[in-house]
Amino acid sequence: MSRFDELRSRLWALEQELEAEAERLRVEFAGRFAEGSERLRASHRAVRTRLLPYLLGARPAHLLTAPVIYGLVVPLALLDLALTVFQHVCFRAWGIGRVRRGAFFAFDRHRLGYLNVIEKLNCDYCAYANGLLAYAREIAGRTEQYWCPVRHAARVNAPHRQYGQFVPYGDAEGYRRELPILRRNLQGNVPPGERPDP
Template sequence: MTDRMRELASEIVRLQTELDREIETRRKVLGWSVKKRLVAFEHGIARENRRLRMTVRSFLGKSPLATILSAPVIYSLILPMVVLDAWASLYQAVCFRVYGIPRVSRREYINFDRRHLSYLNWIEVLNCLYCGYANGVVAYVREIGGRTEQYWCPIKHALKISDPHSRYHDFLEYGDAEGYRARLDAFRDALKAEAEAAAEGGVAR
């Protein structure tokens, strides 16, 4: 990675930190906070949220017929998602232990907290549970794949990759044969160091 690339990566981290601060400020404006993974609304805000809940009849009445008829197709994806979730979990439980790669914490990617929003009716809650699970599984599997790629092939592609995973920017440049031979073990050692740090910190996996 060149000095300019390191500079840009550092700027990305800085901007992400700034964005996180803005999100926290917005949370306070909306009257909610998170403590020990539990979300709490101010009493008045919670009451107003319940008032804004749409009845199921109204919700269905405003939904286009095509949307209702396509719902079974959308929800049919739950089957491959569950298989992917289970298979990826088994894969990392076996292979990551063998390679010394830190296992990905599933709970950091799959979250069902939107079911507590009192302004959602039960259909909207179900939709949110489904979307949270499906997108969470994709993100979870993506991180598993990213760690696998760092171990076996930490090389950037010649062609531009749209929205690469978080580890990709640190990979070796395409065509850097000398760097690949010299630094492959360093990439693997970095993963092992992550695993050791997680173990020392008592992180649940």
């Protein structure tokens, strides 16, 4: 095993440990919420900014940029549709496991009592936009793994999860050897966060 592969394995193990700890904290909060739910809900409502004071206290820059922010809903929805069509057509043709769209979207912040209706809408919009971009990244990562699984010579900031298994730049023999294996690894439907077979 190369040093790169060893570090990648250690990083994956740490990511799994981090996710397990995050899940433990989610369960712990859910338990605390259930125990003192009415008291907690009341404390949340007490700190919620009512709608009119929220709008009157908004910075002019926030009000002026709101149409620009929400104007992105149309291109985002078109991207969503295009990604879904792309993977259903191309991934089926190539034998790649399709990305489960729902795994990338989390809509839960609208249940928080300390957010007013506009803040809840903003949170759901951000959840949609970021979930969609994560969905797009997964589809693009699988597509890149299928067609061009070669690491770049230049540094890549925040590469997608498939990138670590790509063949080193300039390794022609490794590319020819690994390409069929990397393509075969895409045949199953590997959930986000799980490492495909080496």
